[in-house]
Amino acid sequence: MTMLSLTTGFLLWMCCAIHKASAGAACEDPPLVEFGKIVSGVKSGYEENDRVQYTCNPGYALSGSEWVTCHGKVWMPGPPQCLEIPCGRIPAVANAVFEGRNKEKYEAGETIRYQCHEGFQVTGPPEIFCRRGNWSTPPFCEDVRCENPPEILNGHITSTQKEKYLPGAKVHYECEINSQIMGVNYVICSDGHWTQVPSCRDVTCEPPPEIAGGKVQGIKKPRYLPGETAHYQCWQDFQMTGASTVTCQNGTWTELPQCKVNVLPGEGGKCGPPPDIENGDILSFPLPEYDQGQSVKYKCASFYILEGPEQITCTDGQWTNPPICLAACTASEEDMDRNNIELRWRGERKLYSTSGDFIEFDCKVGYVQDPASSPFRVQCMDGTLEYPRCKRGRNCILSEAEMKRNNIKLRWSRKRSNTYRSKETILFTCLFSYQEVSNPDDFEAQCKDGVINYPRCEWYFG
Known part of the structure; x- marks a missing residue:
C-alpha cells in the first residue's frame, strides 16, 4: 500500500468521525436568561426534541414561552425574557x-x-x-404642631387661642398687675414643643420694716405696689440719717434711714408707740413710750385674718415686725356670671372666704373651660380672687343609631328634642334582655362640648 492511499484513508476516517460526532449532539446548551434560570430538562447533551423549562427570579415576570425545544439544532421558540413586575397603586401616607x-x-x-x-x-x-x-x-x-401653650402663675396669654399651633407660631404672655415678666414675654412652637416659658415674679413689697428709734408714718398696708413709698420719722431726741422716704422697687425697699441719739447711761432701749397696721389695732391703750421687753398684741377687724405674730416686743429701741391683716374674699355672683362659671359644689353657698382658703369653680351648663383660663381651683389672696373663664360649648345631638348599636335607651327624659347643652346629663339604661358591660357611672353620661360617650350593653344569656 502506498503512502498516498494511507493518507487518503485517514482523512476519510476523520471526516466520518467528525460527521458522526456532530450528528450525535442536535443542540448546544440552552441559552441563559438574565434574572431567570432553567428549572427542568437540564442534561449534558441535547438531542432533537429535547425540552427545557425556564422560570424567573422573584419580582420578575416571564415574557415568552417557559418551554423551549431542540429542533434542527436550534432552540425553538427563542429563549424567554424576565421583565421586572410593575407596581400597583402607590401607598397612602397619612397627612x-x-x-x-x-x-x-x-x-x-x-x-x-x-x-x-x-x-x-x-x-x-x-x-x-x-x-x-x-x-x-x-x-x-x-x-410637629404644638398643643395649648402652658399656663404661667400670675400671668395670662394675650394671643388668640387655637387648638393646634404650626411650627414657628409665637404666643405672647402678660403678667398680672403687680407682677413682672422674667425673660422674653413669648414662647415659640418648635418641633411639637414650646420653647422655655417665661415666669411672672411678684414685684410688690411687704410692709416696710421697723427701725430702731423711729417708725413708719401712717398705717401699714399688707402689700405695696412698685413705685409706692413709705415715710419714716424718728422719735423725739433721735436724729435721722439717710432719706426719710423709701420706695418699693422690684419687690424690695430702697435703703432704710437710721435714727440715732446720744443715749445717756440707763436710758437706752426704749421704744415709741407701736406701729399701726391696716384693718387692725392693738388690744391695749397706746403709750407714748415703752420700756425694753414690753409687748403689745394686735387684733384684726371682722372678715380679716391675722398673718404673722399677734404680739410684738420692744427690743433695743425697736419694735419687732408687726403682723398684717389679710382681707377676706367675696365670690361675686355678678363676676361669676360674667365669666360663665359657678361654685363647683352645688350645695355650697359660701361666698365669703378668708385669705388662704381655696374656692373651686366649674362651668355653667352650656359652657366649657376656656383654654386660656386660669385654674378653676382658686386661692383667696388678701381679698383678691382670680376668676377662671368658660366659653360657650357645642351642643350634643343624641344619636339613635349609636344607642341601637350599643343596645341602650334613655332611662327617662322630659326633653322634647334630642339636643343637649354642654354639661347636661343624659341618663341611659340597657334594652330588655341586655346587661351593662360599661362602668355604671358611664350610664350617667354628660354632653362634653358636642361629644357624648355612650355606654354599652350586651345580650344576657342567663
Whole structure:
C-alpha cells in the first residue's frame, strides 16, 4: 500500500468521525436568561426534541414561552425574557400628598415624591421607587404642631387661642398687675414643643420694716405696689440719717434711714408707740413710750385674718415686725356670671372666704373651660380672687343609631328634642334582655362640648 492511499484513508476516517460526532449532539446548551434560570430538562447533551423549562427570579415576570425545544439544532421558540413586575397603586401616607398623576400601574424604576401637610414634618426619604413589583418604604409625616401653650402663675396669654399651633407660631404672655415678666414675654412652637416659658415674679413689697428709734408714718398696708413709698420719722431726741422716704422697687425697699441719739447711761432701749397696721389695732391703750421687753398684741377687724405674730416686743429701741391683716374674699355672683362659671359644689353657698382658703369653680351648663383660663381651683389672696373663664360649648345631638348599636335607651327624659347643652346629663339604661358591660357611672353620661360617650350593653344569656 502506498503512502498516498494511507493518507487518503485517514482523512476519510476523520471526516466520518467528525460527521458522526456532530450528528450525535442536535443542540448546544440552552441559552441563559438574565434574572431567570432553567428549572427542568437540564442534561449534558441535547438531542432533537429535547425540552427545557425556564422560570424567573422573584419580582420578575416571564415574557415568552417557559418551554423551549431542540429542533434542527436550534432552540425553538427563542429563549424567554424576565421583565421586572410593575407596581400597583402607590401607598397612602397619612397627612401627606404626592406629586404626579395617580395611576393604576407604575413601571419598574418609577419614583413618587411625597409632601407633608403644613404642620407635619417628613421622617425618612421623601421619595419611593418601584422595584420588582413592590414600592420602597414610604416616609412618615410626624405632627410637629404644638398643643395649648402652658399656663404661667400670675400671668395670662394675650394671643388668640387655637387648638393646634404650626411650627414657628409665637404666643405672647402678660403678667398680672403687680407682677413682672422674667425673660422674653413669648414662647415659640418648635418641633411639637414650646420653647422655655417665661415666669411672672411678684414685684410688690411687704410692709416696710421697723427701725430702731423711729417708725413708719401712717398705717401699714399688707402689700405695696412698685413705685409706692413709705415715710419714716424718728422719735423725739433721735436724729435721722439717710432719706426719710423709701420706695418699693422690684419687690424690695430702697435703703432704710437710721435714727440715732446720744443715749445717756440707763436710758437706752426704749421704744415709741407701736406701729399701726391696716384693718387692725392693738388690744391695749397706746403709750407714748415703752420700756425694753414690753409687748403689745394686735387684733384684726371682722372678715380679716391675722398673718404673722399677734404680739410684738420692744427690743433695743425697736419694735419687732408687726403682723398684717389679710382681707377676706367675696365670690361675686355678678363676676361669676360674667365669666360663665359657678361654685363647683352645688350645695355650697359660701361666698365669703378668708385669705388662704381655696374656692373651686366649674362651668355653667352650656359652657366649657376656656383654654386660656386660669385654674378653676382658686386661692383667696388678701381679698383678691382670680376668676377662671368658660366659653360657650357645642351642643350634643343624641344619636339613635349609636344607642341601637350599643343596645341602650334613655332611662327617662322630659326633653322634647334630642339636643343637649354642654354639661347636661343624659341618663341611659340597657334594652330588655341586655346587661351593662360599661362602668355604671358611664350610664350617667354628660354632653362634653358636642361629644357624648355612650355606654354599652350586651345580650344576657342567663
